[in-house]
Amino acid sequence: MKILLLAVLIALSSSLTLVAQPKAPKKMLVVSVTKGFRHSSIPTAEKVLGQIAEKSGDFTVDYVRNDKDMAEKMTMKSLEQYDGVIFANTTGDLPLPDKEGFLNWIKTGKAFVGMHSATDTFRGHKPLDPYVLMIGGEFKTHPPGLQQVSCNVENPNHPACKHLPQPWKIEDEIYILNGFERNNVNMLLSLDKYPGGKDPGFFPVAWVKQYGKGNIFYTSLGHAEAVWEDPVYQQHILGGIKWALGLEKSKIREINERLKKTN
DSSP states (O other): OOHHHHHHHHHHHHHHHHSSSOOOEEEEEEEOSSSOOOTTTHOOOOOHHHHHHHOOOOOEEEOOOOOHHHHSSSSHHTTEEEOOEEEEEOOOOOOTTTHHHHHHHHTOOOOOEEEEEGGGGSSSSSOOHHHHHHHTEEEOOOOSSOOEEEEEETTSSSTTTTOSSSEEEEOOOOOOOSOOGGGGSEEEEEEEEEEOOOOOOEEEEEEEEEETTTEEEEEEEOSHHHHHHHHHHHHHHHHHHHTTTTSSSSSSSHHHHHHHHOO
């Protein structure tokens, strides 16, 4: 009887140990390489991304800061250890070891997160670069200086938006985009007038979309250091990162299935 009781206690202890073990955090690669304009906010962006990763405990970050890092950490073999990438204010034609392979890697179900000038990356090509088709648009121009804008929160239930006021007033450099197709994305934030002006229109600011099985989150905000240091912005990008990693849910897959049927 004592032997049977001991066996039961051991089995129970083992099961409790298994339940108590936390899930390993996801691994993200933060890319801040530039081949065009280099934002002074990049060091702040890298610091903030590291801080929100550590605070959340949901993911860790490693960094690609130069061509050498890119050649070593973004090979197809090296990417196997990561769950996604964050392009933090990248610009220009980056020296990816295998761009086609990288895009296909995202399609397998990896996370891609882009901030601000991630759309000023691989831009200006005709036809549009496959990277631009992946992210959903490319930088065209922007009004001079920082603009005080009121962003319409189009999806208040999304993890990147559920904490935001309606509208969300913020001062930053605001992009006008080329190659953007509203029907191909799920909008998060937009403007209904030209940034800094009164002329009405539709101007996308942030969105999510699918790329194969991969989750894409992009926000054009993040030019200024003050924006990166803003807790509201930090929660915005944290929600987007967690969604892209599959740690937060939304109805994006249902929406995209509907879009596929109508296109």
